[in-house]
Amino acid sequence: MLDDTLKILDDLIAFESVALTPNLELIDYVVNYLEPLGARITLTHSPDQTKANLFATLGPEGNGGIVLSGHSDVVPVDPADWATPPFTTDYRQGRVYGRGTADMKGFIACVLAMAPRYAALDLKRPLHIALTFDEEDGFHGAPILLEELVRNGPTPAAVIIGEPTGLRVVGAHKGCFEYTTTFTGMNGHSSLPDQAVSAVHYAVRFIARLLELGAALPALAPTDSPYNPPSSTVNAGVISGGIARCTVAGDCVVEWEMRPIQDSDADFVRTELAAATEALVAEMRQTHPEAAIETETVCEVRGLEFAEGSPALLLMGELLGENPVEVVSYGTEAGLFQAAGVPAVVWGPGDIEVAHKPDESVALSDLEACLESLEKLGLDILTKTL
Ligand SMILES: [Zn+2]
Incomplete structure (x- = not known):
């Protein structure tokens, strides 16, 4: 699984999807990858049509199910500050380097690598994949995706926002x-x-x-x-x-x-x-x-308001066992999902300390642990009826 993930991560990093620049090539790549797996895909676009959000569903139709969500954009780079080219992955000492490896293409690569596994399972609940644009500059994409979701459904049971939390469960952040x-x-x-x-x-x-x-x-x-x-x-x-x-x-x-x-x-x-x-x-x-x-x-x-016993926190409990719920000081799209009626939690591989900096990286061990939990999500949760 890790090999598949790293292959996808290499591809994702090579798309220079800096915030406020077009991301359609990256979205095309994901569409071409997910469609043969039977995913039902909805794209929503920026007003100027140069950027798209993706919402894909595997498994049964209807409400419920879990969303795995990430933003497709990254923050700008100054290549002079980097030890290796920022839009080419580089592997050193158990870590993979490149712009977006932690924030948050590492998580997206894990999700995409798992997609064929999810597609092969007899899912009783839907698995959704959400990719947004321009998160890093004003959160422009997610509101458009969520407007479509609220209008035409489905209504998912919970969303995991895969921002780099070091795989700690984050249940709230200020707005x-x-x-x-x-x-x-x-x-x-x-x-x-x-x-x-x-x-x-x-x-x-x-x-x-x-x-x-x-x-x-x-x-x-x-x-x-x-x-x-x-x-x-x-x-x-x-x-x-x-x-x-x-x-x-x-x-x-x-x-x-x-x-x-x-x-x-x-x-x-x-x-x-x-x-x-x-x-x-x-x-x-x-x-x-x-x-x-x-x-x-x-x-x-908007912040992510702490919601004791929310379906998103219960889900993380099922996946990871007893786990302290933490708060962080940075903003994510979780509050937007929560406001749209989708209970949200922030949990993903990598550390926020290395995000937005030169030589951004993620530990391979983090990606492996993420894959393990995502596999459990498929086998233990999505294949069972509620
Ligand atoms: Zn991020």
């Missing part, structure tokens, strides 16, 4: 919501502040409200929160505006974020801040009718 808020006031001489509208002053009041809301978040966190710190957090990272001490600032920009542990916290901050913004704008417009406060969403990557 990352990023925003840019632009304040447009009216400049004037600082000796006559009443005849102008200071964008800087209003930005400060906006930030003050953001911090008040941040201070209210610890009380909203569950008492058994696994995170450090245990609650959702907010941060105003950049503030820029004004031109001189003696001038009332006409413009100001604030870049801020929140890292919610639960969607309700994000809703709370957004709702309260919107109300505060409305009140501030009304005040600004008393002096200057064109004054404005506009918030642009940079990204809203």
